[in-house]
Amino acid sequence: MRRMSIRRAMGLGLLWLIASPLPAALMVTDLPQAVFARVGEDTISAEEFKQFFHNYVRNRFYHGKIPQGEQARIRQDAAQALIRKVLLVQEARRRGYRPEAERVAKTLEAMLEDYRKRYGEREDWPAFQARLARRLRRFLENQSILIQLKKDLARVPDPEDAEIRKYYADHPDKFTSPEQLRVAVILLRVAPSSTPAVWEQAMEEGRRIHRQLEAGADFAELARLHSADDSAEQGGDMGYLHRGMLAPPVQKALDTLQPGELTPPLRLLQGVAIFRLLDRKPPRRHPYAKVEARARELYLREARQQRIAALEAQLWKKTAIQVNRRYDPAAGGHTEGTPGTTHEP
Numbered sequence: 001m002r003r004m005s006i007r008r009a010m011g012l013g014l015l016w017l018i019a020s021p022l023p024a025a026l027m028v029t030d031l032p033q034a035v036f037a038r039v040g041e042d043t044i045s046a047e048e049f050k051q052f053f054h055n056y057v058r059n060r061f062y063h064g065k066i067p068q069g070e071q072a073r074i075r076q077d078a079a080q081a082l083i084r085k086v087l088l089v090q091e092a093r094r095r096g097y098r099p100e101a102e103r104v105a106k107t108l109e110a111m112l113e114d115y116r117k118r119y120g121e122r123e124d125w126p127a128f129q130a131r132l133a134r135r136l137r138r139f140l141e142n143q144s145i146l147i148q149l150k151k152d153l154a155r156v157p158d159p160e161d162a163e164i165r166k167y168y169a170d171h172p173d174k175f176t177s178p179e180q181l182r183v184a185v186i187l188l189r190v191a192p193s194s195t196p197a198v199w200e201q202a203m204e205e206g207r208r209i210h211r212q213l214e215a216g217a218d219f220a221e222l223a224r225l226h227s228a229d230d231s232a233e234q235g236g237d238m239g240y241l242h243r244g245m246l247a248p249p250v251q252k253a254l255d256t257l258q259p260g261e262l263t264p265p266l267r268l269l270q271g272v273a274i275f276r277l278l279d280r281k282p283p284r285r286h287p288y289a290k291v292e293a294r295a296r297e298l299y300l301r302e303a304r305q306q307r308i309a310a311l312e313a314q315l316w317k318k319t320a321i322q323v324n325r326r327y328d329p330a331a332g333g334h335t336e337g338t339p340g341t342t343h344e345p
Contacts, residue, residue: 031324037079038322039086046324053078079323085146087315088308092145099141111136153311154304159296167299168288174298175291178243181254182279184219184236189228190271199267206265206272213262219276228271240281250275 031038036049056078058064066074112133119125168175186209190202209222220235231238243251250273253263257277265272288295 027320027322028325029322031322031326033324033326035324037083037324038320039083040090040319040321042086042090044082044086049079049082052082056081083321084312084316087312087319088149089142089146090319091311091315092149095149097145097148099144104137104140104144107140108133108136150308153307156300156303156307159299159303164292164295164299165288168291168295171298172285175295176283176285179283180240180242180281181246181277182240182281183238183246183254184223184276184278185229185231185238186219186223186227186236186274187229187270188226188272192269199272202272203265203267206274210262210265210274213274213276229273236276237278240279 034046035043036046037044053075057066057074060074061067112129115132116125116129119128122128186206188202188206188209190199205226209226212222213219220237223229223232223236227236229236229238246254247268249266249268250263253266254275254277257263259277259279261277263273263275265274
């Protein structure tokens with residue numbers, strides 16, 4: 001039986017990923033089919049973007065799955081991210097940065113060895129290895145000079161105390177502990193797939209326990225007796241929780257309570273639950289003296305990010321950027337697939 005080539009093995013089921021109009025600032029034009037875009041004097045191949053998008057999604061989303069309805073925006077974000085990367089690499093070259101040859105060579109050797117272990121038995125490994133080595137070397141060399149450029153851009157002047165104090169005053173949300181709720185729960189566990197009759201039985205039991213509590217029964221005692229939650233041994237006490245840690249219906253119910261009050265029985269994914277609000281700590285802004293180091297760190301981080309963003313905007317504005325009409329749906333281009341392309345590592 002003929003063994004499948006690496007190119008085909010890695011390319012099966014992968015379709016071309018451009019499916020959203022690109023930014024108006026980009027010029028859409030006719031380019032060769034294998035070309036996704038031209039950025040100044042550099043060319044981004046359709047295959048290069050496909051690989052970049054694949055990694056972009058894998059790094060941003062759990063299990064590499066894009067949230068429903070977000071595909072178009074994420075594809076556009078990835079296209080812009082790749083173009084920005086190319087612009088910065090070009091700028092690094094213009095500034096005279098050189099790849100760290102020894103580090104690039106060692107990393108390349110390790111990466112090729114890893115690929116050899118996985119694909120060395122394939123019939124087309126020798127030819128594939130040569131192509132792969134060229135691609136990886138180019139990638140590593142670009143990464144090397146890009147890191148050097150960003151490292152230099154990160155050298156921002158040490159701010160004066162007045163600047164840090166102003167940042168602290170202008171960003172109160174960054175230095176404020178959110179509201180905390182101390183909550184106790186009695187959970188009557190019900191499997192999500194249970195019949196309506198089982199759910200109604202659990203709800204009726206919840207109403208019975210709620211009546212007992214309203215009549216003065218001890219919450220902790222009933223929690224130890226009835227609750228299936230891990231907090232049962234602590235009398236249902238879940239400790240202090242930040243907003244967002246509880247399911248929206250629970251949070252909404254607790255928002256209306258004063259300490260000591262109960263929610264009605266609530267149907268949740270895990271079953272039927274009754275909550276008691278034990279305590280409420282309001283949001284608290286930390287004094288400047290306590291968070292000065294944190295404020296300085298955030299100020300410097302944002303200053304560095306702004307320097308890089310400003311340079312990217314400048315380069316974007318002055319560089320000729322062309323995107324292939326074939327891959328721009330707004331121009332009537334194809335979006336289903338790119339004939340003849342394959343997915344290589």
